[in-house]
Amino acid sequence: MIDFDLSDEHKLLEQTVREWGGREVTPKIGELDRAHKFDPKILPQMADLGLLGICVPTEYGGAGMDYIALGCASEELEYVDTSLRVIMSVHVGLNSLSILSWGTEDQKQRYLVPQAQGTQIATFGLTEPSAGSDARGIQSVAIKKGDRYVLSGEKMWISLADVADNFLVIAWSDLEKKKQKDPSGLSAFLVERKFKGFSSGTLKHKWGILAGNTGFFKMDEVEVPAENLLGREGEGFKIAMFALDQGRFTVAAGATGLIRACRDASVAYAKERKTFGVEIGQHQLVKEMIAQMESDYQASRLLWLRSGWLKNLGRRNTKETGLAKWFSTVASERAAGDAVQVHGANGYSDEYPVGRFYRNCKGAVIYEGTREIHKIMQADYLLGYRTDRPTRCELPPYKVSVAAR
Ligand code: CAA
Numbered sequence: 001m002i003d004f005d006l007s008d009e010h011k012l013l014e015q016t017v018r019e020w021g022g023r024e025v026t027p028k029i030g031e032l033d034r035a036h037k038f039d040p041k042i043l044p045q046m047a048d049l050g051l052l053g054i055c056v057p058t059e060y061g062g063a064g065m066d067y068i069a070l071g072c073a074s075e076e077l078e079y080v081d082t083s084l085r086v087i088m089s090v091h092v093g094l095n096s097l098s099i100l101s102w103g104t105e106d107q108k109q110r111y112l113v114p115q116a117q118g119t120q121i122a123t124f125g126l127t128e129p130s131a132g133s134d135a136r137g138i139q140s141v142a143i144k145k146g147d148r149y150v151l152s153g154e155k156m157w158i159s160l161a162d163v164a165d166n167f168l169v170i171a172w173s174d175l176e177k178k179k180q181k182d183p184s185g186l187s188a189f190l191v192e193r194k195f196k197g198f199s200s201g202t203l204k205h206k207w208g209i210l211a212g213n214t215g216f217f218k219m220d221e222v223e224v225p226a227e228n229l230l231g232r233e234g235e236g237f238k239i240a241m242f243a244l245d246q247g248r249f250t251v252a253a254g255a256t257g258l259i260r261a262c263r264d265a266s267v268a269y270a271k272e273r274k275t276f277g278v279e280i281g282q283h284q285l286v287k288e289m290i291a292q293m294e295s296d297y298q299a300s301r302l303l304w305l306r307s308g309w310l311k312n313l314g315r316r317n318t319k320e321t322g323l324a325k326w327f328s329t330v331a332s333e334r335a336a337g338d339a340v341q342v343h344g345a346n347g348y349s350d351e352y353p354v355g356r357f358y359r360n361c362k363g364a365v366i367y368e369g370t371r372e373i374h375k376i377m378q379a380d381y382l383l384g385y386r387t388d389r390p391t392r393c394e395l396p397p398y399k400v401s402v403a404a405r
Pocket of ligand 1: 090094124125126127132133134135136156157158159183237238239241242244245318367368369370373377389391
């Protein structure tokens with residue numbers, strides 16, 4: 001039987017993250033955002049809450065919760081600020097879950113365990129200055145020399161670029177296949193900041209997610225030991241797409257939290273502000289915007305819950321996760337625009353949080369697969385141009401899932 005109730009554990013998690021975010025981050029987020037400042041003190045606090053290894057099994061230092069828990073945490077974090085959810089997306093979704101699924105036991109011990117405990121922070125590097133949507137268009141190369149790969153190239157729009165210790169990097173290990181853009185020539189590598197030839201920087205001129213760190217990194221003949229190849233040589237594209245299946249899930253759940261934040265702020269303001277002698281919530285056109293936020297919130301939530309449920313069962317969910325990501329990020333843009341509208345001129349001032357929501361929501365309509373990429377993917381599934389074939393490594397199903405509730 002399908003169960004729409006969250007477990008007591010999930011509810012406790014939601015409450016814990018909500019209380020922590022409200023107490024520790026909400027009071028200072030406006031100031032951090034205004035100052036374009038990432039606060040590194042947030043990371044140990046998230047680690048203490050178990051969030052940085054939330055759905056990593058306990059034997060690898062994680063909290064051992066399921067994938068629904070990852071969604072719950074992402075939703076609550078983005079309710080406070082998108083920058084918090086982004087940490088979950090890159091550290092847990094894109095990086096750690098890829099090591100959990102594709103890594104050797106040695107890689108899990110060296111990287112997954114410290115990442116799940118939060119003593120090392122991780123991110124992901126696929127996008128480059130000249131290749132975003134066209135993931136096969138990247139230029140970074142990895143040349144095998146004896147027992148090492150020598151990596152050269154530049155990655156762009158990397159969340160936590162100046163913060164992370166560890167980077168999951170996609171590069172061409174087969175230069176003949178690079179010429180043909182044959183994705184079986186791409187490989188994935190676990191790269192450490194401290195490797196010689198690695199450098200990073202922060203992007204200064206973005207206009208959203210200002211309390212988050214976004215940047216680039218460069219690899220100037222970085223020597224990576226062969227044992228840091230993730231998966232097999234030639235599996236890099238699959239690993240990148242697999243990683244995005246998990247990252248997009250956190251983006252979908254996060255956007256759902258942003259819609260809820262827009263809804264709650266709008267409801268509060270509509271009951272506080274009066275025009276023409278009544279609370280503005282009495283006006284039908286304001287009601288319409290608030291009702292739309294509620295419908296977008298509920299639909300988005302159901303979509304990410306279904307995707308998390310499939311993950312718990314160990315079933316492929318690329319299509320469902322893509323749909324959740326597409327729908328909820330587009331809906332969050334609508335909700336944030338309407339939240340500013342409900343607030344009128346006050347929405348245009350940073351005295352209220354809705355302007356920040358409006359700036360923050362747009363990134364997710366672009367990163368981890370643009371709205372257009374996701375539309376095309378959904379159509380391609382229906383038209384039979386795209387099917388999901390099983391890969392060598394899948395996300396491990398959650399062991400004590402539904403039956404334990
Ligand atoms: N899991 C496992 N394997 C997968 C997969 C998945 N989700 N998706 C595809 N594959 C496999 C396929 O099965 C295929 O292998 P076989 O031939 O052996 O079956 C292989 O990968 C190639 O797949 P496709 O033919 O589907 O690849 P494509 O070139 O048609 O993909 C695309 C096109 C879907 C548009 C893809 O390029 C894409 O998703 N682009 C968007 C990339 C994106 O989201 N980038 C943002 C990254 S975020 C970042 O880097 C910044 C940061 O801060 C983190």
